[in-house]
Amino acid sequence: MTQAAAAPEFDDSLGEAGAATPAFRARHALLRRLADVVCLPSSRVNAFERAMTADLLVDMLREAQTHEKLRVSRRLASLTEPPTTLVRLLLKAEFEVAEPLLRECPHLNESDLVDCARNAGLDHRRLIAARRGLGELVADALIEHGEPPVLESLLKNDTARLSYAGIEGIVALTRNDPRLLPYLLKRPELRPAHAYVLFWWADSEARRTILQRFAVSREVLQDAVGDIFSMAAEEGWQDPLSRKALQFIERRQRNRAAIEKSPFESLEAAIAAGQAGLTRDVAEEISYLAGLKPMTGLKIMSDSGGEPLAILCKATGLPKAAVRALWRGLRRPETDASGALVPALERVLITYDMIAVDRAQTVLRYWNWSLSSALTPALLKAIEEGDEAALDEYSVPQRTAMLALSKEFGR
Structure with missing residues (x-):
């Protein structure tokens, strides 16, 4: 099908009075003829002639009335290669002008959509978010605005592709808008690094979903690096990078070295001592004995x-x-007035039953890795100041810590 055949006729029925007024008949006729030329097939008009005509149309449409812009927008919606200068003007115009292009034109390029997403209104962005085959660059531009209706439409669009940074941006936004969580949890781009952060402010249903989907076994890793533990031991565990990674992978969770320094003979004894009331000292000992850093233990408790x-x-x-x-x-x-378990404790006990030991260790170690090992002085300062604009300066665990702990520091 040629471009001319695909383009609809110029709609003379549009207008404030249903027809052009005598004073503007020339304008109306000129807009129609210029649109005709732009829509001609390449066999009738070359690229330079089409571009020149589009430039004339752009100059006229800047000062034209809404109904005149709408006529041109509808005419261009079926073109396979609508002129960029003309498209950009119409996409940033009133929503009713941009709507035909955003709904009906599948051939808008990414740069035009990014420009529209950054410079037009919420209704424009909501339509962009629903477009089929949306790319990462456009999605990132939509996410920048943090508008829940747009993000919901984007997350529901299973043909859209979201970048790692884009998903991370939505994760941060769900902290204050939990309605997005169910849609975000269905996205294939969501990774454990995101899910384990989401967990801290997710509701009970979302937490169960996160544990079922992301609490994975480390058996493959353990098989792959089993012989490296002895190598690291021979080196005295002097390399901090390999030591941290191997601590994440190893099967043993409890910290045997901590028992020698602890006032308690075991983790069980520390928990028994805390039944009468967990003090900060006892909580820290439980953390050390469980192979956790105090920051992680504090977050858990x-x-x-x-x-x-x-x-x-x-x-x-x-x-x-x-x-x-x-x-x-x-x-x-623990119980209500009738002696039955309170729903919160019952839910926690069900969580204990549903998760396997190895998978629970994966979750726990990820928290310990992301919530404590990444807390450099620079990151702590960023958390305290709420400086999430500096996220790109930090590693994955540092960004995780920033997202999860920012509320703990008075945000």
Whole structure:
């Protein structure tokens, strides 16, 4: 099909009075003829002639009325190669002018869509977000505005491609708009680095989804690097980079070296001591004995939902009773007036039952890696100042820590 055949006729029925007024008949006729030339097939007009005509149209349409722009927009919507200068002007015009192009023209290029996303209005962006085959650059431009209706449309668009940075941006936005969570959790681009951060502010249903989808086994990693543990031991574990990675992979969760320095003979003894009321000192000892840093332990024990307590106990080989002991030590109610378990504790105990030890260890170690090892002085300063504009300066675990901990520092 040629461009001329694809283009609809210039719509004379549009206009404030249904027809051009005598004073503007020349303008109306000129706009129509120029649009005719732009829509001619390449066999009738060359690229330079088409570009020259488009430039004339752009100059006229800048001062034209809305209904005149709309006529041209409808005419261009079926073209396979609409002129960029003309398209950009119409895409940034009133929504009713841009709508035919955004809805009906599948051939808009990425740069034009990015320009529209950054310089037009919310309604424009919502239509862009729903376009088929949307690329990462356009999606990133849409995400920059942080508009929930646009993001919801984008996340629902299963033909759109989202970048790692784009997903990370939406993750941060879900902290203040949890309605986006169900749609975000369905995206194939979502990675453990994102999901484990989402967990901290997700509701119970979303947390269950995250654990079921992202709490993966480390068996493949353990098989792949099993012989490297002995190499690192022979070197005295002097290389901090390999030591940190191997600590994430290894099967043993508890810190045996911490027992020698602890006032408690075991992790079980520390938890038993905390049943009467978890003090900061006891909580820190539990963290050390569980192979965690105090920052991670604090995050787990201060979590209002309680599911992290189940992850902690399952990963360290503690019985289900330890979950209730920690719950009691945190002075949280266990039963209601009728003697039945409170729903929150029941949910936490179900979490304990549903997750395997190795998978619980994966979650726990990821938290420990991302929430503590990345806390450099520069990152702490960025968290305190809410400087999320500097995210690109940091590594994956540093960005994870920033997102998860920013609320802890008074944001």
